[in-house]
Amino acid sequence: MRVSLLPLSAGVSFKPEHFAAISAAPQPLGFFEIHAENYMGAGGVPHAQLRFLRENYALSLHGVGLNIGSTEPLDRAHLARLKHLCDRYQPECFSEHLAWSSHAGIFFNDLLPLPYTEANLTSVIDHVDEAQSTLGRRLLLENPATYVRFKQSTIPETEFLAAIARATGCGLLLDVNNVFVSARNHATSATAYLEAFPLDLVGEIHLAGHFETTDGQGSPLCIDAHGSPVVEDVFALFDSVIARTGPLPTLIEWDNDVPDWAVLLAEALAAQTRLDRSRLVRAAPAAA
C-alpha cells in the first residue's frame, strides 16, 4: 500500500525567489514541498503562489513547528492552523519531524532532539495519534539529524520510529542526508542504520547538503545546513535505498544560500535520473 500520494518522482522545496522561473514554463518535476508555517498568514503573495503550485503540481506540506517530540501537550491552536491549511490546499502528503521545537511557551525555531525512552515513545505516539485524528489524514514522520546523544536513551532510533509507525499507522519520511549526518556525528554506520530502517513505511525521501567541521576533540562534526549540493556519499546511500524500495517521492531541500532555479532543478533532475535507473535495475531481473 502506498504510504503517500505523491508521485514516485523528484521534487523540490519551494522558495519564493524561484516563483517567476517556475511559473514561466511547466517544470519536469513531480511535486513541490512547502513549509506549512510560512503559509499561515491570511492572504497575499504567499497564498497566490501556493494556489499556483497546487493547481499545477502535486503538493507536500512539511511542518516544522508541531512539536511532536515534546513532553508537553500539542499546541491545539497550531494543530488547528495546520488543519485549516490541509483542508484548504488538500496536499498529497503532510509530514512532520521526530523532534521538539517549543518548551514552556517559547518557540526555539529549531528541530531539537529527544531521548529514545519508553516514556517518550508513549508521548510521541499520543501526539501522532492526536495530529492524525485532528487532520483526518496519515502523516509522515521524519528521522532527525542529531549532534548529541542522551544518556537515558534505551531504544535505537530506527526501532523508535518503527514502533511509532506500528502504533499509529503513520508513515515515515526518510531523510538520507540526516542519516548520513547523524552517523558521522555518532561514529555509527549509515548503512547499518538503513538496513534497520523499516523501508516499507517510507512515503518520501529527503536529500540535502551538509558541511563538516570538527568538535573540540578533533572528531568530525557534521552540520545539516541545507545550503549546498547533495554530496556523492549521500546520493550513494540514496541509491542503496531505492535499489531496495524502487522509486519513491524524492525531495531536494535547499533552504540557505539558495541557488538559481537552474541549479536547483539540475539537482532534482540528478535525483530523477537515479530514480529512473532504480526502476530499470529492478525491472531487469523480471525481464530476464
Place this chain on the structure above:
Amino acid sequence: MAVQKCQSDFAGALRNPDLGVPQSVTSYSSDTPKERFAVYRNNVVVGLAGALEARFPATRKIVGEDFFNGAAKLFAAAHPPRSPLMLFYGDAFPAFLADFEPAREVPYLADVARLEAARTRAYHAADAKPLTPAALSGVALDTLAGSCFTLNPSVEIVASDYPIVTIWAMNSGEIDLAPIIDWRREDALVSRPGCDVEVRRLPPGAKTFLQNLAARNPLGEAAAAALAGDARFDLAANLAALFAGLAIEMANQPNEAALP
C-alpha cells in the same frame, strides 16, 4: 532523569550559555560535548537574528550589519518567539529599539522599524477587493458624506515625528540616498492594493481622518474631525491618497474577493 526534566534542562541551556552542556547530553567523543551542543544554540540564535534581518532590511541598512546583529541577538534573548509562526516574529522589535540606549543617536530608527513591521503585516493580510473611484460614481453626492467605509485589511498608519517615508525609501532602494533638506514629520500609509505592499506619505490630518473612518464614522464626520485637528486638512488630497493606495472599501458590502 525524567524525560520532562531532560527537556526543560535542554531548553534552559539553549537560552543560557552559562549553564553549559545539559547533564543528560553526551557524545562518543566527549561526555560534555560543548561544540556539539553549541550547534543547537547557534541554530537558535542565528535563526532568530536571520528572521529579524529579513524583516527589517532598511533598519539594518541604517545602523549597519554589526550593530543590527548585536541588537537582534539582544532582542531575541529578551523576547524569544512565543509561537511557531515566525512570519510575524519581531512585532515587538521596534519598541525594543525605541528603548535601546545605543540607538539613541538615531532617533528615527524605531519608527522606520515600525514601518517595516507594518509592511510585513500588510504582506500577509487577508485578500480584499478595494474600492475604486469608479465604484463611487454610483453614490449620490448628498449621501456620500453620510457613507461609512472600511479600511482594507492591509492598511496601517505609521505616524512619526521624523521624515520616515523618505528615510525608509532611501534605505530600501526605492529612491537614491541624498541629504534630506526638508526635514519634517511624515505619516506613512502602508497598504497592499494587489500583490505588492506600498508605502505612501499621508497628507496633513490624514491620521485622524483614517482613524475616524476605521471607527466607522461617516465620511463627513471623519473629515470634520480631521479639519478640527489640523487646519491644513484637505479632503480631496486625502481621498486621492486613499484611492491611490486602494486603502478603503465601502462598508456594509460583501467582500467578494475574500477567500473561503
